[in-house]
Amino acid sequence: MEGMPSLGEMLRRAIDRLRSASSVDRRTVEELVRGIQRALLMADVEVSLVQKLSENIRKRALEERVPPGISRRDHIVKVVYEELVKLLGEEPARLEIVKRPYVVMMVGIQGTGKTTTVAKLANYLAKNGYRVGVVCADTYRPGAREQLQQLLSGLDVKLYWEDGGDAVAIARHGVENLSKDGVDVVLIDTAGRHRSQEDLMEEMRSMERAVKPDEVILIIDATIGQQAGAHAKAFHEATKIGSIILTKMDTSAKGGGALSAIAATGARIKFLGTGERIDDIELFDPKRYVGRLLGLGDIEGLLEKIRLAEVKVSESQAQAFLKGEFTLEQFVNQLKEMRKAGPLSKLLSKLPIPGMAEIPSEAAEQAERQIDRWHAIILSMTEEERRDPHILNSSRIRRIARGAGVSERDVKTLIKQYKMTKKLMKTAKRSPQKILRQLYKT
Ligand SMILES: Nc1nc2c(ncn2[C@@H]2O[C@H](COP(=O)(O)OP(=O)(O)OP(=O)(O)O)[C@@H](O)[C@H]2O)c(=O)[nH]1
Ligand SMILES: [Mg+2]
Structure with missing residues (x-):
């Protein structure tokens, strides 16, 4: 007689079956859920918890929208991972020394x-x-x-x-x-x-x-x-x-x-x-533990892939940006929005312009640090200054730099970059390399 498979083994088997299924439909999901249920019940996880988790997986697996470029299979693996993480309490629990001794x-x-x-x-x-x-x-x-x-x-x-x-x-x-x-x-x-x-x-x-x-x-x-x-x-x-x-x-x-x-x-x-x-x-850390339990050495990679696919750089926003129609604030916000979703280089490569994929990552990193500084600068500007950078004289620049904890040169660079990008976007429509070369020059 062979020994009982472990919880991890059973979960991994259920996921492997999903991954190798020729198509994903209600039946495949049902099979996955049953496999997970069996595994958890064998591990003596409480029936009501198992039921709740199964319901969540079933519902999310079939009903949630899958971002373009991601397979429903990958999405379901992510759902299983997330639901198990939730079961373990999501964020790390700490040992808190609340009284002495x-x-x-x-x-x-x-x-x-x-x-x-x-x-x-x-x-x-x-x-x-x-x-x-x-x-x-x-x-x-x-x-x-x-x-x-x-x-x-x-x-x-x-x-x-x-x-x-x-x-x-x-x-x-x-x-x-x-x-x-x-x-x-x-x-x-x-x-x-x-x-x-x-x-x-x-x-x-x-x-x-x-x-x-x-x-x-x-x-x-x-x-x-x-x-x-x-x-x-x-x-x-x-x-x-x-x-x-x-x-x-x-x-x-x-x-x-x-x-x-x-x-x-x-x-x-x-x-x-x-x-x-x-x-x-x-x-x-519940997340690392579940990744390990499921044998998803690549779970980080998978999650990152899905996260990037979920980034919404709306078509109209992107178009307006490419036409050079943006305020100073929008300029920085747009860059920040892109950055939030992941490394800038990966994101820029998603813009519908040929050549965007070839940004050296070092330049992208530098640009990311730059954006942090620029964001601070925008925060220490008045409404009026954000709308119309033309009013920025040297005393205003000094005040803004001090407020943002950056040098006056940083403020001037931002304004220069903003103006240049705007102009470039308007004129050099089909030369993204040129735009970027300008954008990354500091
Ligand atoms: N590889 C590995 N070995 C460990 C770990 N923690 C403990 N051990 C080893 O497990 C053995 C038992 O550890 P102990 O700390 O003596 O266990 P105990 O629970 O105090 O044992 P009793 O007092 O006899 O009940 C020792 O050889 C430890 O070195 C660990 O995280 N990893
Ligand atoms: Mg001991």
């Missing part, structure tokens, strides 16, 4: 990386200016304290431990002692190995009652796959899990179990462990 209890089964992560987090917080204390409340693992000592050596982090005794009492004493020492954050390292899981959960429950942590962080090993859900559930029943750290993301594991853990606890992932060294920790 902020007490964090780190829990998880044996070998998931609790102790390593305690050290990583201590280092991370210390680097961010917090005074950090660590309590070794693992009385089961031989050498637990030595391991922590070694990991923390060289760091400005206080370590509290006791020789033998009861883990719950140690945790309580540790928090008391470190609080007296004036630390901002206390991290409690707990045991993972125990006589039995019930014993472990019982210890965690008592410890939570005794120290009343501000946050309990569950450490999950990315390599354990679907079991993550069951573990998370057990811990969540013992202590309320506030957030999750997913370790060993540097291995080949895709970390699909995290979705189950999130589903079981309702907690957000805050960090990823990405190696054995002390600084192998990074903030969790």
Whole structure:
């Protein structure tokens, strides 16, 4: 019997099937949605969440307008990606030290990386200016304290431990002692190995009652796959899990179990462990995680492609621009609008003029910086000056330059460029190269 495919594998299969389908219609989408549903349900994601996500995908996949030049398939991949990202909370969740001392209890089964992560987090917080204390409340693992000592050596982090005794009492004493020492954050390292899981959960429950942590962080090993859900559930029943750290993301594991853990606890992932060294920790970013889970190494490329295709440089706007009918403000706005949507060079290449594709990227970058300066200049102009740059005398130019934090020469350059571009657009209609050469000369 072959093993159960992982969440990531199942999702990737569903997407691959869509990508290789000869045409995309209601049936193809239905098949994709069913594949995703199966994958998520296997990962123990709540039924109602799965239904909501399926509905969104179904609706958006077929009803949303696809920009020209983009296939419906690519669009649907983007929809799946976006809906999964939404499920994970979209923006990164941060560890916020909202009171002093902020007490964090780190829990998880044996070998998931609790102790390593305690050290990583201590280092991370210390680097961010917090005074950090660590309590070794693992009385089961031989050498637990030595391991922590070694990991923390060289760091400005206080370590509290006791020789033998009861883990719950140690945790309580540790928090008391470190609080007296004036630390901002206390991290409690707990045991993972125990006589039995019930014993472990019982210890965690008592410890939570005794120290009343501000946050309990569950450490999950990315390599354990679907079991993550069951573990998370057990811990969540013992202590309320506030957030999750997913370790060993540097291995080949895709970390699909995290979705189950999130589903079981309702907690957000805050960090990823990405190696054995002390600084192998990074903030969790839902977007990157889903890209990785779906195996979309090219997701950035795909999103960028779609974003560029969505840029609306309206026909009439472009025509007016090419005829030289624009005010100073419109001139800068037009350039800015184009820039917002992506690198200027790519955008200019979309204008319906031959030769626009061959702008050297260095020149384009320079032009982009220029546009930032020009935008600042426009902002420090009066209405009147924006409409009619002819009234700009030297005292006005001085005032504008000071307001925009640029040199007077910058202001003069803008006006010169504006006038020149206008004239060029009017006269040199079919010579875009010439226009650009002028435009990029500073
Ligand atoms: N590759 C990799 N290894 C890791 C990561 N985090 C921890 N490890 C390794 O995983 C092993 C177990 O880590 P520990 O921190 O001792 O795990 P623990 O949960 O404290 O283990 P117990 O205290 O025995 O329950 C060690 O060899 C760590 O170096 C990670 O992000 N990536
Ligand atoms: Mg440990």
